[in-house]
Amino acid sequence: EAGVTQFPSHSVIEKGQTVTLRCDPISGHDNLYWYRRVMGKEIKFLLHFVKESKQDESGMPNNRFLAERTGGTYSTLKVQPAELEDSGVYFCASSRGLTSGNTIYFGEGSWLTVV
Amino acid sequence: QQPVQSPQAVILREGEDAVINCSSSKALYSVHWYRQKHGEAPVFLMILLKGGEQKGHEKISASFNEKKQQSSLYLTASQLSYSGTYFCGTAVFSGGYNKLIFGAGTRLAVHP
Known part of the structure; x- marks a missing residue:
């Protein structure tokens, strides 16, 4: 079973430019989450989708x-x-959902550097 | 809402033991432990559920104290491969669904 895949793995852009990150979840997982980690800080929640619906976007900056x-x-x-x-x-x-002992599975991340 | 982890960092010699703690100001339904190595995805280690059921890694153990709203991860006879940053995540309910909120992490370095 393929894991969560993300693209691009690294991106360096200038301030003011646009970047689009893509995520392909594990097949059959209705729940999709975005998180961000800044160096040395926590893995911060951004957004949660259930299927195509935004369930929670309280973490979007x-x-x-x-x-x-x-x-x-x-x-x-x-x-x-x-x-x-x-x-x-x-x-x-x-994730399939955080009940019955299920957990979430991460992709390897997209490293974004804005210069 | 963010769980608090302690210590922030640990340095061990191979074979030594360590304990990483995770506490929350809110009632815990489940605690999920992950390890992240630099440049890699956080990898699931273990989940502890309210009521005591535990699933996860065979060489690393954990406890879950519901009354104290805290969990501890026990790393015994540490190996070089244990090095990385350990995160605890707590399930937070939101509108009938839930998400994981993570602590700031504990950096573990195991040396020969």
């Missing part, structure tokens, strides 16, 4: 961030325009 999940399959996270403080590792994770 501001309206420069836009997440979509077309048809309940893959998801994209767009940052437009990017600012220096947006640098960090963006993790996607997926």
Whole structure:
């Protein structure tokens, strides 16, 4: 079974540019999460999709961030325009749901550097 | 809502033991432990459920004290491969669904 895959693995962009990160969850996982980790800090929750619906977007920093999940399959996270403080590792994770002892599985992350 | 982890960092010699703690100000339904090595995905280690059921890694153990709202991860006879950052995640309910909220992590370095 393929794991959570993310693209690109690394991205360096200039302040003001746009970047789109993509996540393909594990097949059959209705729940998809985006997290961000800034160096030395916690893995911070950004957003939770259940199928194609945004269940919780309370962690999104501001309206420069836009997440979509077309048809309940893959998801994209767009940052437009990017600012220096947006640098960090963006993790996607997926799950069947956090009940009955299930957990979430992470992708390897997309490293974003804004210069 | 973020769980608090302690210590922030641990340095061990191979074969030594360590305990990593995770506490929450809110009632815990489940605690999920992960280990992340630099440049890699956080890897699931163990889940502890309210009521005491435990699932996870065979060489690492954990406890869950519901009354104290805390969990501890026990690493015994540490190996070099145990090095990394350990995160605890607590399930937070939101509108009928739930998400994991993570602590700031505990950096563990195991030396020969």
